[in-house]
Amino acid sequence: MKTMLKRTLLIAALLGARQMAAAQDLLNELDKTVPLAKTYTTATFKSTRVINGHSVETVAKKHLDFRISHRFGRLNEGAYNLYGLDAATMRIGLEYGLTDRLMIGVGRSTSQKTYDFFAKYRAVRQSPSGSPVSITALAAADAITLSTSPNLTFYNNQQRFTYVGQLLIARKFNEKLSLQLSPTYLHSNRIEASSEPNDILAMGIGGRMKISKRTSINAEYFYRLPLTTGTFNLQNSVYHNSLSVGFDIETGGHVFQLHFTNSLGMIERQFIAQTDGMWNKGDIHYGFNISRTFSFDKKR
Structure with a gap:
C-alpha cells in the first residue's frame, strides 16, 4: 500500500x-x-504655450482649449497709469485636437484687430526606448484687419497677411527640467515700416523648471538672426529680441501663466518681429494666459 x-x-x-x-x-x-507597449514621455510642458511661443504640447483628441491672454502696459509708465495696469491688450482663442497629435486653432487679438490661424502636428514623441526629443511642426498665419480709412469697417487683403513656419524641438530631461528650441521662419507680405525686412529667421529657446507638483518657472527668448536682406541689416532694426519669464500654476482643467515680457503682442509676428520694448529701460509688460480645457470625448 x-x-x-x-x-x-x-x-x-x-x-x-x-x-x-x-x-x-x-x-x-x-x-x-x-511586443511590450511603447511608453512616451508626457507633460514636457503643462500648456500648449511656453509663454508667448508655442510648446511641443498639443491638445488631446476631441478636447477644446479656450484661451484668454492679456498684456498690460509698461511698468515704467509709473503710478499714474498704475504701472501699466490701466491699459490692456487681449487675445482670445479656441484650439481643438483633431487627433492626439494634430490640433488646429484660431484667435483674435485687439492689437491691430488681428486674426490668427494655425495647425500644429506632433511628428515625433520622446520615449525612453526611442527618440530622445519630441518634435512638433507649426504652420500659422495672421491677418491685420485694422481699418485704414474711416469709411471701412473691416479691412483685409493678401498684403496684410503674415505666414510662420516653426519647428519645436524639446526634451524633458527629468521630472523638473524641460528645454525647447524653436527655429522659426516668418514672412510678411507687407511690412508696416519700410525699414524692416519681409523675411525674418529667428531661434527661440525656452524652458520649464518644476518647483512643485503643480507650479513651475518658465523662461523664453527669441533671437532674431542678424541676416542682411538687400541693403537692410537686421542689427539696425528698431525692434528687439523678445524675452519673457513667468510662473505657471496648474489646477486640474485650468492652467494659469503669469509673466513679465518686453513684448506686447501674443502671436509670432508681433512678439518676434515687432517687439519694441527693452528690459533695461523698464519697457516690461505684466501679463497672463488662462487656459481651460473641455472634453467632448465620452470615452475619457
Whole structure:
C-alpha cells in the first residue's frame, strides 16, 4: 500500500513538473511574439504655450482649449497709469485636437484687430526606448484687419497677411527640467515700416523648471538672426529680441501663466518681429494666459 502511494505521488509530481515546464515555455513564446507597449514621455510642458511661443504640447483628441491672454502696459509708465495696469491688450482663442497629435486653432487679438490661424502636428514623441526629443511642426498665419480709412469697417487683403513656419524641438530631461528650441521662419507680405525686412529667421529657446507638483518657472527668448536682406541689416532694426519669464500654476482643467515680457503682442509676428520694448529701460509688460480645457470625448 505504501509503495503504491509513493508511486502515485511520484507520477503526480512528474506530471505537475511537466505541465509547469510547458506553461513556462508558453509564457516565453508569448514574450517573444507579443511586443511590450511603447511608453512616451508626457507633460514636457503643462500648456500648449511656453509663454508667448508655442510648446511641443498639443491638445488631446476631441478636447477644446479656450484661451484668454492679456498684456498690460509698461511698468515704467509709473503710478499714474498704475504701472501699466490701466491699459490692456487681449487675445482670445479656441484650439481643438483633431487627433492626439494634430490640433488646429484660431484667435483674435485687439492689437491691430488681428486674426490668427494655425495647425500644429506632433511628428515625433520622446520615449525612453526611442527618440530622445519630441518634435512638433507649426504652420500659422495672421491677418491685420485694422481699418485704414474711416469709411471701412473691416479691412483685409493678401498684403496684410503674415505666414510662420516653426519647428519645436524639446526634451524633458527629468521630472523638473524641460528645454525647447524653436527655429522659426516668418514672412510678411507687407511690412508696416519700410525699414524692416519681409523675411525674418529667428531661434527661440525656452524652458520649464518644476518647483512643485503643480507650479513651475518658465523662461523664453527669441533671437532674431542678424541676416542682411538687400541693403537692410537686421542689427539696425528698431525692434528687439523678445524675452519673457513667468510662473505657471496648474489646477486640474485650468492652467494659469503669469509673466513679465518686453513684448506686447501674443502671436509670432508681433512678439518676434515687432517687439519694441527693452528690459533695461523698464519697457516690461505684466501679463497672463488662462487656459481651460473641455472634453467632448465620452470615452475619457
